Amino acid sequence: MYQAREMIYLDNAATTRPDPAVVAAMDEVLTDRWGNPSSAHEAGSRAKMSLEEARSSIARLLECNDDEVYFTSGGTEADNWALLGVMDFWRGRKNHLVTAATEHHAVIDTAKWWQEHGGSATILKVDSEGRLDPQDVAKAITPQTALVSVMHVNNELGTIQDIAPIGTVCREREVIFHTDCVQSFGKLPLRFTEMNADLVSISGHKIHGPKGVGALVIRRGLRISPRFIGGSQERNLRTGTENVPGIAGFAAAVGLCARKMPGEGQQIKILRDRLEALILEKIPNVRINGSRTHRSPSILNVSFPGCEGAALLVTLDRRGFCVSTGSACSAGAAGASHVLLALGLDMLSAQSSLRFSFGRFNPPEDVDALMEVLPSLVERQRATAPVSVRGS
Ligand SMILES: Cc1ncc(COP(=O)(O)O)c(C=O)c1O
Structure with a gap:
């Protein structure tokens, strides 16, 4: 062996190593709440209960509404969806996005993909510490800009970006603002309303939760194209049977972070x-x-x-x-x-x-x-x- x-x-x-409480929460779902949350019977409603409890605990920590949390397969999917979901929604009206040179591959490579497929992208330079001047964001925005995406904590350096002023610039210019908070969620205090963000990416496995689960937080009223087609899960936007054990593990990890x-x-x-x-x-x-x-x-x-x-x-x-x-x-x-x-x-x-x-x-x-x-x-x-x- x-x-x-x-x-x-x-x-x-x-x-991160999954916390034993996370493993226990996942075990409970796999053993007792393994139904399909969309099923209209007891097994389904048990799973549905786990799903919605998890959504609430994530919303509580981020101080957003439950119905703003959309579960994904992790941070990469949330980042991809934020960028391409917004750009697809604005297709034919606006085709430009702005991001920074130090973003995670899930953002920067998606921005480059968008460029290579007929869109346009500005990739902003950062200073020698990896920080971005909100005024540079303001200057890069054009009438064609639909989205700005700037991460909160850089995964290689740990450098923290002041997100709220960038969000303010975006609000003033009526541009959608996405921030990748995969490295800060559960570790630093984050309040959705104070970040001035429309979209936030988070992930389970960076906070002693399981891999393959995360979420995109989408501000109420924001329009974005669906991630997947076919089904009605996650309010028709991210369809497919939910990863309930992973989501329950993610929520257990979030609960521990909130306390600790x-x-x-x-x-x-x-x-x-x-x-x-x-x-x-x-x-x-x-x-x-x-x-x-x-x-x-x-x-x-x-x-x-x-x-x-x-x-x-x-x-x-x-x-x-x-x-x-x-x-x-x-x-x-x-x-x-x-x-x-x-x-x-x-x-x-x-x-x-x-x-x-x-x-x-x-x-x-x-x-x-x-x-x-x-x-x-x-x-x-x-x-x-x-x-x-x-x-x-
Ligand atoms: C800042 C950042 N964004 C996105 C991701 C991707 O997240 P996931 O591994 O959940 O797909 C990572 C993972 O390394 C990350 O550090």
């Missing part, structure tokens, strides 16, 4: 800040990427010039540490992170970076254990890396 080896998991921005949020965030920030301080103290010539003042408590992105991030990752993995070179989705892709390049890093610095991200199940000892090995691994790599990596 496969024997899992000991590991220290520092890649919580990629995904301020304290847990503080605990995680202490670990992240300690790792940052130790890296700066013990490893010469490193660079912290992203904003250090406007940053999610759980993410730390560091360049180790003279090293190859991908090689460090593999060596750390052999020692039992799970970290990342950026977004999990870009793992294995050749080249450097589009986010780090957008900050102005050169190719070698961008390729020398690692992302460490913390979650609920990291004890303080994880930082000590990592720092027992990281300085010497970096030193060794710097001594042995080929000139093409060292840059001189």
Whole structure:
């Protein structure tokens, strides 16, 4: 039988370990509430009850209305639907969208797809910390613009964008505003009405919930094309039999976040800040990427010039540490992170970076254990890396 080896998991921005309460909630649905929520009998109404309770608990945390929550298969689908659902609805009247160079692939690649398929898109530059000036958004809006999409917390850097002022610009110019909150929902306080957003993407597996479930929050009254055709689920907009076990697990994760949020965030920030301080103290010539003042408590992105991030990752993995070179989705892709390049890093610095991200199940000892090995691994790599990596 496969024997899992000991590991220290520092890649919580990629995904998180499901909380035991999440597993229990999913087990209950799979065992007792496995009916089809659309069925007009007892088994159906049990499942329907789970579905609607889940919708309410997500709406409570976001402070939106229950009927503004539309379940999806995760953040990618919510992002794709937000962009293409709006652009399709406006087809023939407006065809331009605005987004930023540091967005998640689910947004930026969709914007590029839209461009390649007859639409038009402006991809805004960010500053050296990954922040966007709301005035640049204002300048990019034209009479043809239907949508602006700007993420809240960047998944590679942790940089936090001030969403509300961008939403205000969009309202003033009568443009729809979408924000990807996959990395902030459940971790930072978010109030739908205060974000000035029309559409918000969230996902379950970043908050100790299950994979394959998320939601798009659609402001009441906003018109958007349906995601799927055929069926009446999710008020005819996102049809197909709902993933009730996943949705119930997502809601359980959300309930835990609601209870634990301020304290847990503080605990995680202490670990992240300690790792940052130790890296700066013990490893010469490193660079912290992203904003250090406007940053999610759980993410730390560091360049180790003279090293190859991908090689460090593999060596750390052999020692039992799970970290990342950026977004999990870009793992294995050749080249450097589009986010780090957008900050102005050169190719070698961008390729020398690692992302460490913390979650609920990291004890303080994880930082000590990592720092027992990281300085010497970096030193060794710097001594042995080929000139093409060292840059001189
Ligand atoms: C900011 C951001 N948006 C979207 C996604 C995609 O979410 P999912 O994995 O649920 O499809 C991710 C996942 O890495 C993310 O970090």
